[in-house]
Amino acid sequence: MNALVALCHFCELHGPRTLFCTEAVHPPSPSPPQPGSAIPGDRDREADREGEGLTMRANSSATQRADMCEGCRSLPASHPGFVSVDSETGIRYLSHQHPRQPQLFSVVRQACVRSLSCEVCPGREGPIFFGDEQHGFVFSHTFFIKDSLARGFQRWYSIVVVAMDRIYLINSWPFLLRHLRQTIQSLQDTALKVFDNEQCVCPQRAVRMNSAFSPAVFPHQRSGNAARSLTSLTQHSNLWASLHSSFSWLLKACGSRLTEKLLEGAPTEDTLVLIERQTEQEEEMSGWDCAEGGGSNPQPSQSESVQPKDFQFDDGRQEDLLGPKFKSLRHLRQVLGANDFRQLAWHVLMGNQVIWRGADPGLIQSAFNVLKALLPVGCVRAVSYSPHYEEAYRCNFLGLSPDVPIPAHVSSSEFSMLVDVLNVERGCVNPVSDDDILSLYQFNISSANTQPTDKGPTLLNKIEVALSNENLSVEVVSLCLLCLKEEWMNKVKVLFKFSKVDGRGKEDTQKVLACA
């Protein structure tokens, strides 16, 4: 809980004192706020001091060490205090006589003084909540502890829980009351036994009745009596260590009293596929360890090993290869021209095999990288550069070196297309900028497809609109693509569920498609 707990005592000689304080120190924030964010309410020093009030100020000077007696002290000055660490969260619970965090010192002091000498509780024992924005908010429980030597045979204490979160502190009232009562009861019971024992040995009432009252002796006596510590009142030598444990526990338990169950959206299809792949890979890896010399080793250099982190573009490898590259779909479109791009994109979306043949593997790979964005991750099987033809069931993106022949069944198929990347003969040997791909290469597109590619699908039309609008940044285009892909994936899910799972007729399928 974002709070601290302190045990306070109203010393007969020195007034209200903080005896023992347990605070929670949180680990550094997991997410530092962005620079430039300012928190309002820069505090006004004047207002701060004014808030202290006359009583407060008079008392705050009384923290002088010379002014302390046994009753005002918990741990000896040399004691280092206690710490407990919550290993799960890294929160450290620290106990000392006074709070370690300097900004909390006056807050606790205020709480202590108010709980023991300002606020009024009927019957003097019981819970009160009080506070304001300036001094923090306090749940206080006052109580008496028996002391055979004290005036009225009892001493007055309070346990305060201080927090800035007013609402949470009030929300926690029933919880805090329940548990602090337990703690207080335990202290009172223990002290009562000690009291009873002491009274048996030496009944104080009788002593006091018999001793002649003398004004000269009285104050001296009193001051001597005032010096009893809570440890001596309870005869509990580990009292402070135990209280540290109790208070730390209270802070932890109160902070985790309520938890939220907060749901996120389902992961995108792409994420799901990647999670699946990763699991498979991990399983395979462990499989390899067992099976020695398994027959056909997959070729990781060719098959795309996609990591969830960077599935959209695996820039890492692309950087390795020198030479010009396609930077984005829009760039590709500019280079190929609207018509050729349309054809190319059409084949990609239709799931046909797209073969690029040329001497520059870097260029071809960059083309595949940008084209991949058109498809769901699960639909991408790329062999970025191969010395021989690979069948369509193995890959829908295939890069080939210039001299690799395309089998006849492929070149005559309407389900494939070929982009030949040809070097442009040029006299000039000036280093050419990467942007200027056309000055280096020429692209020949061929396919046996006879269907018109300029009509649909709607998805492609929408993609083209986004790509052709120069006002849209690359980021906007990629988000638009994401929208479109998700939209279409959702349609596909419905269609799949409808036709495959439930096995319906064509008419109903049309209806479903109309509404999805």
Added chain:
Amino acid sequence: RGPIMLFHLFNFMTCVSLSFSWASSEFDLAQIRLIVCQECERRGRQVLFDSKAIHKLDASEPNPIVTNSSEKEKPPTYQYTRPASDVNMLGEMMFGSVSMSYKGSTLKIHHIRSPPQLMVSKVFSTRFGSSTSGSTNMYESCFLSSAICSHSNPVDMPSRGHSEDGDSGIARSASLSSLLATPLPSPGSSFSSGCASSYQRRWLRSQATSLQHGPMPRWNTEEMFSLSDESCSSNPAMIRRKKIAISIIISLPEREEENHNFQEFFFSHFPLFESHMNKLKTAIERAMIVCRRIAESSQRVQVYLCRVMEALGEFRMTVWNLYMAPLISEPVWLSMISQSTERNLLCQRFLKEMSLLMDHGAKSQFLSALLTAVLTHHLAWVPTVMPSSLPPIKTACQKPASQTVDLLAKSHPYNPLWAQLGDLYGALGSPVRVCRTVVVGCRRELVQRVLYILSYFIRCSDLQEHVQPQGQMENPDNPTNPCSSQTTDPTPEKTFPPKPDPLKPTACVIEKALNPESVPGTSVEQNNDTLLTDTKSTNPSSSLESSTVRLECAEMGQECFGEDSDSVGGGLEHILANQSPLLHRVQFHIGSPRETENEGQAGDLSGAGCGRGLDRKLHQRLLTDIRRNESTDSALGDSDDEETSLQELYMATEQKEYELPLPSYHVESRASVNHFGRSLLGGYCPQYMPDFALHGISSDLRLKQCLMSDLEHTVLHPALDEPVAEALCIVADTDRLSVQVVTSQRRVCEGGRLGRDVMVSNLVHTLITSALQLYALNIASDFCVMHLEDRLQELYFKSRSLAEYLRGQTRVHVKELGLALGIESSDIPLLAAVASTHSPFVAQILL
């Protein structure tokens, strides 16, 4: 047709109208008592109002006071009797025995044991206008003796807003909402998780309420009690040291269980109670100001009593409603995420009800309009569709639970109840807006159907409670019991491993360490002495380790933050510096000149002295870019020697703490009962209620009377405990099949209507149509609901495109959006609102 109708009705009864309410027995209105007291330096304490001492006079009795009988509706007349005997004691509790000079408002809660009562008090400093200062004596005089008080001061221009100049909503929202607006990273860029905005909101809350930053007055510190319409700023000398306390005393039920239930309800719903107390306070202020204008004394008393009694009546009614009103027994969303077994059934019911409603309001597109409004303003659905990077859990709506938020809650606790309240009111966007939905209609089952459907779209997180089981509370080894070993014989076998037992090794050794006499031969005592005089040459841990005490280095610099620092001071400083920019408040915090003197003389070893040294270092090293405060520098004292010696003392005393294990504890987890997801989704209620995120009523008569002032009040005193820029209410009329949005910002609407009609978003319309078509084609209902979620996710993706498109732009035409992104104008308000949850800058460009 009859049987079918009956079947529908039966079905409906089982799923919808089994509403429940909190109280098992009647909650008596007279159990709520109001006392207004004042305290001033000269004359001490006076009672200005006590509802227990006021009696309503029967109208049939001849009334000597009110003579004007020509009025048609006579206000009730009241008589004041002797004040109750407990008033003095209560006054003492309200103000405390020592007067505080703090100027802002103070909140107090007392528990009175017999008769069992809870007392909530707010104590305000008073504020006078320059011309009417010093005249409060008229209230107590008119209240206490009805004596003629000649003072009367008519003020001509009563303007409510004017008297609140110090804390106008605008000033407030400018401060914190701008803070809330800036630090959001765009999701995906720095968060892999979809819950970026939920996470951010919660993180900011944990920071804003963190104790580690010290007290940070947020936004209602200057709240005062106005005794005049005028601003006091013209004559500050006239401010008197006078305080007014407003106390609400609630008698607790006699029966133990009811008492317990009410208290649990009261404390978990405190923000709502407080908000209504603020409303009451405003009414009392008004009553005092208004009655002062009346010259005739007996009439003045009546006006005063009448007004305050009326406000109290309203308060009582609201509290009663909050506690007694029927609630939706099975809110669809919360049920779906909590009960995995009945999910299919729930989906089925939900779709059935939705298709019935769709058919019912088909012509006017009632459902589409309503959902457009609800999805635009109750924005908590957005995080629930933002794609996660985690695989889904089959049992929970195919959605994964947020792990980042879970981790945050553990390491940086915030109030889950607060988060839930914000969710329900849809306060996720930027600037912060809060929204409620009221469904009006005389056909009960139709209204309930609408409520049921909306309980799917108005979302919030589900709360779990972790408490000690009853039996364990009494267990002597319970961690809350510090004297366990003293009170009972420790038994060797325990079912729970609770607190460290002093008889177990660690504690035992510590005992030795603490009492060196008991262990002859240890060097602890000497060691302590050495530490005091010379920190650097001593290694305390080595000698202590010899006695097997495990010493834990408390230097956070080394341990927690991986920073090698040579002193604890450095470590602490490092933490402070690492925490957040909130840090800079520290510099104004400690060390008034007087304190400096005192502590300098005393050579105190305590935190204050060290803090000051630290503070100074912070000031010098870290705060150069922060607004310098000259007085801070001078206040810190100018003796460097003093500083260094303090620093040394600090280092000397703050050594390494003894580490004790954190007591483990056994808790029982159960679904929380007292949370807003349960209490603010109302059923078909007898009366309009200002708190509910959703509820139904039969007539909008009272709604029309109260709504505008309720919305204004929400902006001024939001129950959310965070500044709010705008309060909205969606009013869905099932009789007229109309949906309107009422806002706190627009007072006048054309044709005397409450709000503006909602433009149906085409995206929302196709989304519902699509899901319902699938349902009509007999596709499994859980698939249809999943499809609905997919389509909602599409809305989120579209909002991201929109946000990205708007990034860096200043003005964008609607037409342009249509061309560039294919966004229709009807969808823009919705998409912009969704975008504002993850990209706050959208608000500045579009809204």
